[in-house]
Amino acid sequence: MSLLTKSVDVPAFARTQLALLDLELQSEIRETSGLISGTSPASLQRAGLAITNLVVSSQRTGLGGRTVLELAPDAATSSSSSGGTGELPEHGVRTGDIVLVAEQPAGSAKKREVRDLERKGARGVVIRIKRDAVAVAVDEDKEDATATFGSGGSGSSSRVWLVKLADDVTYRRMKQTMERLADMSESEYSAFTRVLFGLTTPSLVPADLTRDEEFGDGKIEWFDPTLNESQKDAIRFALASKEIALIHGPPGTGKTHTLIELILQMVKRGLRVLVCGPSNISVDNIVERLSPHKVPIVRLGHPARLLPSVLNHSLDVLTQTSEAGLIVKDVRSEMDAKQASIKKTRNGRERKAIYADLKELRKEYRERERRCVGTLVGGSKVVLATLHGAGGNQLRGEKFDVVIIDEASQALEAQCWVPLLSASKAVCAGDHLQLPPTVKSTNSKTKAKVAKEGDEKEKDGAIIKGASLETTLFDRLLKLHGSSIKRMLTTQYRMHEKIMRFPSDELYESRLVAADAVKERLLRDLPYEVQDTEDTSEPVIFIDTQGGDYPEKNEEEEDKEGKDGKGGGKKGSIRSLFGESKSNEMEAALVKQHVKKLVEAGVRPEDIAVVTPYNAQLGLLAPLKETFPGIELGSVDGFQGREKEAVIVSLVRSNPEGEVGFLSEKRRLNVAMTRPKRSLVVVGDSETVRRGSKFLNNWMDWLENNADLRYVDAASIET
Numbered sequence: 001m002s003l004l005t006k007s008v009d010v011p012a013f014a015r016t017q018l019a020l021l022d023l024e025l026q027s028e029i030r031e032t033s034g035l036i037s038g039t040s041p042a043s044l045q046r047a048g049l050a051i052t053n054l055v056v057s058s059q060r061t062g063l064g065g066r067t068v069l070e071l072a073p074d075a076a077t078s079s080s081s082s083g084g085t086g087e088l089p090e091h092g093v094r095t096g097d098i099v100l101v102a103e104q105p106a107g108s109a110k111k112r113e114v115r116d117l118e119r120k121g122a123r124g125v126v127i128r129i130k131r132d133a134v135a136v137a138v139d140e141d142k143e144d145a146t147a148t149f150g151s152g153g154s155g156s157s158s159r160v161w162l163v164k165l166a167d168d169v170t171y172r173r174m175k176q177t178m179e180r181l182a183d184m185s186e187s188e189y190s191a192f193t194r195v196l197f198g199l200t201t202p203s204l205v206p207a208d209l210t211r212d213e214e215f216g217d218g219k220i221e222w223f224d225p226t227l228n229e230s231q232k233d234a235i236r237f238a239l240a241s242k243e244i245a246l247i248h249g250p251p252g253t254g255k256t257h258t259l260i261e262l263i264l265q266m267v268k269r270g271l272r273v274l275v276c277g278p279s280n281i282s283v284d285n286i287v288e289r290l291s292p293h294k295v296p297i298v299r300l301g302h303p304a305r306l307l308p309s310v311l312n313h314s315l316d317v318l319t320q321t322s323e324a325g326l327i328v329k330d331v332r333s334e335m336d337a338k339q340a341s342i343k344k345t346r347n348g349r350e351r352k353a354i355y356a357d358l359k360e361l362r363k364e365y366r367e368r369e370r371r372c373v374g375t376l377v378g379g380s381k382v383v384l385a386t387l388h389g390a391g392g393n394q395l396r397g398e399k400f401d402v403v404i405i406d407e408a409s410q411a412l413e414a415q416c417w418v419p420l421l422s423a424s425k426a427v428c429a430g431d432h433l434q435l436p437p438t439v440k441s442t443n444s445k446t447k448a449k450v451a452k453e454g455d456e457k458e459k460d461g462a463i464i465k466g467a468s469l470e471t472t473l474f475d476r477l478l479k480l481h482g483s484s485i486k487r488m489l490t491t492q493y494r495m496h497e498k499i500m501r502f503p504s505d506e507l508y509e510s511r512l513v514a515a516d517a518v519k520e521r522l523l524r525d526l527p528y529e530v531q532d533t534e535d536t537s538e539p540v541i542f543i544d545t546q547g548g549d550y551p552e553k554n555e556e557e558e559d560k561e562g563k564d565g566k567g568g569g570k571k572g573s574i575r576s577l578f579g580e581s582k583s584n585e586m587e588a589a590l591v592k593q594h595v596k597k598l599v600e601a602g603v604r605p606e607d608i609a610v611v612t613p614y615n616a617q618l619g620l621l622a623p624l625k626e627t628f629p630g631i632e633l634g635s636v637d638g639f640q641g642r643e644k645e646a647v648i649v650s651l652v653r654s655n656p657e658g659e660v661g662f663l664s665e666k667r668r669l670n671v672a673m674t675r676p677k678r679s680l681v682v683v684g685d686s687e688t689v690r691r692g693s694k695f696l697n698n699w700m701d702w703l704e705n706n707a708d709l710r711y712v713d714a715a716s717i718e719t
């Protein structure tokens with residue numbers, strides 16, 4: 001086989017990834033520790049990042065033998081913080097968050113070092129939130145720290161607080177993986193690895209795979225015969241490819257639908273499959289859709305982070321309920337009894353002895369659990385985990401025939417290598433024309449640092465200059481091997497034909513086709529009573545604010561002007577932690593007016609979303625939630641993967657310089673304009689926006705020629 005000219009120097013690749021990951025982790029830690037050490041617990045609580053004035057009300061053994069702390073408001077202070085109701089104050093802590101529980105520092109604004117806090121406190125995952133309590137499953141190596149908090153029953157409870165932390169598990173797994181890759185000698189590379197780095201070309205797949213009956217090992221019988229031709233073609237291609245297949249799924253084209261069929265076809269052929277995605281929700285989505293097919297599946301991952309509907313496939317739960325799990329259970333009861341006895345004693349020596357016993361029991365528990373896990377995982381044809389979850393102990397030594405990665409274009413490449421390093425074939429699904437994973441270390445300072453390191457190290461080939469974490473595996477493979485390793489899904493089941501037209505022509509080679517069921521759907525055809533108005537009978541509306549009369553505002557300026565009223569200063573300091581943002585009052589007013597008209601015509605608020613790239617604009621729009629409960633407001637980035645009947649996009653930028661910032665990223669615009677099913681409304685200043693890029697210029701031209709154009713009648717707008 002010929003050696004490709006574009007081949008990648010694997011150790012240099014791995015070392016570059018390590019350097020970039022290091023910077024990324026530093027940025028993330030700087031952000032969190034800057035917040036924790038520089039902001040008072042009370043302000044952190046206001047920002048939704050902490051809950052203060054708690055006590056440990058109980059301690060027990062939860063799933064997986066982990067210690068669970070139940071935290072409740074301290075009765076002594078709850079009268080002031082929650083009106084004496086015993087309820088938790090408002091907070092933004094969610095189930096699945098990684099948090100630190102630590103003794104609350106005396107004094108409100110004392111300087112705290114995160115490392116200090118971590119040493120004294122206990123890290124864990126939030127597993128349940130109620131109005132009056134929050135439960136945290138403590139990390140295994142931190143269980144001893146919980147002894148210092150005391151417990152409600154002993155009368156010696158101290159006041160604790162809980163604060164959100166950066167999630168560094170993902171980084172640790174990525175680093176381990178890249179270190180392994182960097183240290184491998186070329187002779188250790190598998191054929192698969194050689195293809196993925198361009199040292200070998202992928203094996204040829206027969207060009208004509210269109211006839212089911214002539215397919216490989218026999219006729220394909222489809223579990224879902226209603227799959228469209230592009231989906232079937234992608235599945236045949238993925239089954240036939242030897243090393244790598246990319247499934248390119250533009251918005252609404254049934255990517256996950258296709259993967260479900262592919263998994264079933266693989267299982268039918270006796271293959272063992274590991275299915276991964278970058279987020280828990282991406283994996284759970286697949287578990288939910290696979291589970292009616294009665295294939296034996298195991299979902300790895302902390303139960304607190306899984307959807308309730310997939311829990312009965314969770315490894316932790318299976319270890320409790322399956323036959324293999326029964327022998328683990330009695331150790332658990334013994335542990336619970338010990339935990340309970342701690343409350344009954346105040347004698348320090350006795351307590352110490354109980355903790356020592358618990359430690360032994362925990363060891364026993366883990367040993368039994370390990371054996372049980374081995375049996376369960378080993379016996380499963382389909383194992384599902386997040387990409388970094390695939391790097392855990394449970395999969396050590398396990399072999400799979402294929403690794404399938406969903407949303408591969410939203411994962412860091414290093415993250416994909418966690419399961420891939422031991423793979424011999426992979427199928428990656430994604431859309432490289434939507435947003436890549438969020439990377440924090442892309443500001444100019446860190447970029448300069450990487451460039452400098454690059455200068456020093458590139459001379460000896462130690463590092464690849466110009467590399468970026470934003471280049472995903474999906475991007476890189478397409479560039480390396482071209483579109484012969486990819487199949488694209490082309491029928492979309494979301495958007496009205498007109499909503500789809502511009503993104504299809506501009507980004508997807510005009511290949512998208514709207515399915516019959518959706519191509520003419522309008523708001524007025526919703527399955528409930530909606531009036532036929534000019535707003536409910538048009539799929540694409542453009543409200544153009546050109547003319548320069550409604551300029552954008554800078555968040556910082558707004559704060560200086562004291563627009564926030566009382567407490568503006570405090571809000572400003574928290575806001576500035578999230579960086580500079582832009583807003584546009586006139587656009588916000590136009591959005592409100594349009595929402596009002598839609599709701600008056602009968603469209604339900606829960607069928608409407610407003611998306612914008614700027615957080616400050618979301619702030620201006622927030623009152624909409626009170627007027628129209630159920631409406632969704634979101635950032636474009638946060639709305640990726642979602643859809644709504646009606647979507648209003650506020651572009652915000654309006655300035656004489658023609659600066660468009662965030663909007664210049666066409667993948668962001670693509671996400672914004674492909675969320676709606678029946679109605680896309682764009683609010684923006686075409687004069688400013690068209691100057692941002694060729695893509696934006698084309699879009700503005702397209703909207704002017706094809707959308708229902710509306711110009712602003714300033715007199716009719718209430719700002």
Ligand SMILES: Nc1ncnc2c1ncn2[C@@H]1O[C@H](COP(=O)(O)OP(=O)(O)OP(=O)(O)O)[C@@H](O)[C@H]1O
Pocket residue numbers: 226227228231249250251252253254255256257258493494641642
């Ligand atoms: N062959 C098909 N026939 C009819 N409907 C389909 C078909 N394939 C997919 N769909 C429908 O299209 C919608 C989108 O499918 P799915 O959730 O799999 O999309 P996705 O591509 O994973 O999502 P996204 O576009 O957000 O990435 C679903 O409602 C699904 O039922």
